[in-house]
Amino acid sequence: MSREIVTSEDYATQLRRLARSLAAARNDEVLDLLAPGYHPWQVEMFTDGNVDKRFEKLQVQLEFVQPAFDEFESLLETYIHEQPLAAYDTGTSDGDRFLAWLESHRELTPAQCDFVVCQRSRHAVEDTGRRNRLGHIRFQELTSLTSELAGELDSNPNLQIHLNPIHVWGCFETRVFLDDDAEPPADVLFYASSNEVRTAVLEPDGHQLVHELASLSPCTIDDWANQCNSFAGRGPRVRIKLMEFCRELAELGLVAFA
């Protein structure tokens, strides 16, 4: 055993050096600190194993975007080599960092951009769910009452409309993910449905209405109708249109009632 005792400040420096070298598989930089009897190939075995594990995890995380890129594995290898794993990597954070890296390091085709938008929006929904887990759980509990309460939309003036709080907006620039009846560029809503991420492509009017609802939620149908700027005029016609739209959103899992 070495007799050298390092101070706490030295320890922070030492640990930083060890962690950063091992994270980047710069094995040579830690060899002088190996205890007697241990060998460089053991460090290599450690860092190789970590790189392999990270590579495999990224492949699984990014399976969806892989078909959009030639030499995807080579891109992953370059990324892993250039960008060490960040502290507190969560389930998808390394995959999201890879896509951000891709956007800033490669000229992407419009179709590739749509793949990246789709995947990153899914990550953003998960991140929103992580930050508002209680809101997610509560909303998903409310959805179990949707079919029962949707029928009261017209008759119960106190019925509260809740917009799914776990959603993010994206935009598709090409037809890759669009149905025939949608024209790019198209606004897309990514949202949590139970433990999955779903997408909805909305017309411009629909986009505006969801934004209105987001600022009011929870609210009654009358509150919404009174402040609705998305339809010309006021009165029963607007209320009826809003109720139709609300039921469509409820079927998608974007709105629930209480």
Next chain:
Amino acid sequence: MLPAIGYAIREQNRPILDDPALNAVEITFERADDPLRVTRYVGDMDFDYVSVHALKLSVSSPTPPGRNYLDALKGIAQENGATSVSDHLGFTRDGHNGVEIGHFAPPPFTLPALDATCRNVDIIQRYFGDLHFYLENIAYLFQFQGTMTEADFLASVLQKTGCGWLLDVTNVYANGRNFGYDPYEFIAKVMPVPQRVQIHLAGGYYDEKAEMYIDSHSQPVPDAVWDLYRFALELGRGKVDAVFIERDQDFPDESGWRGEVRQTRRIAEEVEGVPCLVKS
């Protein structure tokens, strides 16, 4: 006192979690950390003992664990009725906004590392309050230069912080076999120190090329580890709270899953001298 006995939950062993030999489960935090999950990770079943096992507290880092990570761990523990949390004696990162190695490495076994580790464990225990914290000895491929042995370092952390020991029997076996020390001596030296103990069991393989036993969690628990387990139970009688079997690859069939948990219980019952609850 018979320890609670069970598996680290994997999707592959969920169908046998109702086995009468099993009354405990361990939740691996990184597997349960699905932000959109709407049901409890442990499902509808009730267990006598639930523990959350973490991978990224990095107790030997120079900075304390991040608050977001601690909050997430506590959230999973509360959702699933856990009474304990555990992580490994090692480091996986440098600082809060720094880099992650990808797997835990052993700290240099020095006094400054001991100070940093104890400070972090103290912080963790203060944060978790009634949730007991256990620190696991790791299997390593190498050590850094130090001034004390791993056993002395671990015993000092347990002594100074009062935290529990998560004795990974297979890790002790692997390190002993790979680096030429007596695993029985290691366990005998550390076991008197902690007030509370959990145990991990797993099986790995011998890598002929590297000439090392690799703790891959891919094989049945080997006989030598069962013997060490019995020895640990005898030494730790009265303070072993729970025993968990870990399996991450090459999963067994149903009888394999049931067989190992029953053997785990049978040995504990033999050590405690209580009638066997379940036949192997």
